[in-house]
Amino acid sequence: MTERIWLPHYPQGVAADIDVEVYPSLVALMEDSFARYAERTAFHFMGRDLAYGELADWSAAFAAYLQSLGLARGDRVAVMMPNVPQYPVAVAAILRAGYVLVNVNPLYTARELEHQLKDSGTKAIVILENFASTLEKCLANTGVAHVVVCAMGDLLGPFKGAVVNWVVRKVKGMVPDFQLPMVVRFNAAVSKGRSCAFTQPPIGPDDVAVLQYTGGTTGVSKGAVLLHRHLVANVLQSEAWNLPALRRIPAGEQPTGVCALPLYHIFAFTISMMLSLRLGGKTILIPNPRDIPAVLKALAPHRIHTFPAVSSLFNALVNHPDFGRVDWSHLTSSVGGGTAVLRGVAEQWLEKTGCAVCEGYGLSETSPSVCCNPADVSAHDGSIGPPLPNTWVKLLDDSGQEVALGQPGEIAVKGPQVMAGYWQRPDETAKVMTADGYMKTGDIGVMDARGFFTIVDRKKDMILVSGFNVFPSELEDLVSELPGVHECACVGVPDVLTGEAVKLVLVKRDPSLTEDAVRGHCRANLTGYKQPKFIEFRTELPKTPVGKILRRALRD
DSSP, X not given: OOOOTTGGGSOTTOOSSOOOOSSSSHHHHHHHHHHHTTTSEEEEETTEEEEHHHHHHHHHHHHHHHHHTTOOTTOEEEEEOOSOTHHHHHHHHHHHXXXXXXXXXXXXXXXXXXXXXXXXXXXXXXXXXXXXXXXXXXXXXXXXXXXXXXXTTTTSOHHXXXXXXXXXXXXXXXXXXXXXXXXXXXXXXXXXXXXXXXXXXXXXXXXXXXXXXXXXXXXXXXXXXXXXXXXXXXHHHHHHHTHHHHTTSOTTOOOEEEEOSOTTSHHIIIIIIIHHHHXXXXXXXXSOTXXXXXXXXXXXXXXXXXXXXXXXXXXXXXXSTTGGXXXXXXXXXXXXXXXXXXXXXXXXXXXXXXXXXXXXXXXXXXXXXXXXXXXXXXXXXXXXXXXXXXXXXXXXXXXXXXXXXXXXXXXXXXXXXXXXXXTTOHHHHHHHBOTTSOEEEEEEEEEOTTSOEEEEEESSOOEEETTEEEOHHXXXXXXXXXXXXXXXXXXXXXXXXXXXXXXXXXXXXXXXXXXXXXXXXXXXXXXXXXXXXEEEXXXXXXXXXXXXXXXXXXXX
16 A cells, blocks of 8 residues: 555644544434534525524425335435525435435536436436426436426525515526426425325445436546445545634634535535534525625625635636625635636635635545645645545556656545445446556646645546536537538637636538537537537548547647
């Protein structure tokens, strides 16, 4: 096993290894917090507080409803929602009832949604009505038998909830018409569940908790199998790592964090939700982080301690004229993840808040956190820091051998947070796992003498847009369906706002093919972050002697 040369550089009080078996499951972790912090606010949304006790009560009722449907233990239940309080209620219910959570991006197209529902074998879905029309287009092609539809104002009380729903539906027109069979409304399901018996099954460390869909390091989207022990371990690792920041919160003050990153993304799921529940913290839910004025208005009344974000969000906030409306002086931790935080953005954030961006690194396959800069960091240095407690990282060359210190190599990770494999894809699992239990990430890094890592490249051709994976082959396959396309290739190009942007290069078969036609086809079939920002027409594409398109030459 590789020597962990980073341990002497850990912050004072952070252990090299911790007990990651404190809880047998995420359910046990949540139940412990429900009991200990029943009166505290767990989530804040649009002026409404949801207490830990209420979260326990609502989720138990919804769990009873799900069990009344006849779902078998281990069945997959999908959740397709932005950051609304029904999300943590549904997640707690699914896990407490013994089912497997399938996180779904609510911005998916029908094509993308159908793949995920079919691949996972999802039996039931909980979905916000804003996205129900997407489900309508593909439901018949899936095995989903039960649909629970939420409205934005479900948990805001009768009067405010009705007003919010009216504005969302009628004023803003955010709910396209839909016709779905077998639909049950969320509040009706919870109400029915209150009259049903809830039997909590025994749930152990090796039970599957979440299927977190990702392209992994290549190819079509596939489900990373995250067991209860993987997620519990990463919550506890993250807690241990953040101790220096947590100690700076005044005694008796409830830790308060912002969740502007989507909860269906593993970064927010583990760090913003599960870690906050473990700490008895309050999480401010932001449903639309693109609406910067609304974000700042929502944050203004609160004393904020923790702010996880991606570079583009830090950038948008710090450059907004209303940034000063929020009192940032209580921040003890600003965590950057998903994609590299730009140095200029980090410097601005530090200057205006007094809290340095602490950049980390992880993947869906690692629950997600692998490395992170020390929580007491005073400046952003562009590295992803050292590995967390209980974690081993090494850098490998193409033959699988460790590279010398200071040399680039593929990052490989070993630890209690690493997935069990890809859902029903042993061949894909075998491609990324080494004989000695390390998972190859597809990212190229360099380690310095302190054991701090820096990402320098990506082994595969994956494009990272605001922390989300875009796989060129998916876009290329889709665009090649257009009759007027002879051939095409997709690459990532640097982008100030999103880290990388998608560039599509095409050779026409039909001279009348237009950029508008290509964009329209992409809009109809791909979610926003996967769509090409730049489209270029050429007479030919660079290729190898055997005819393989050279994406690297296009990037260069």
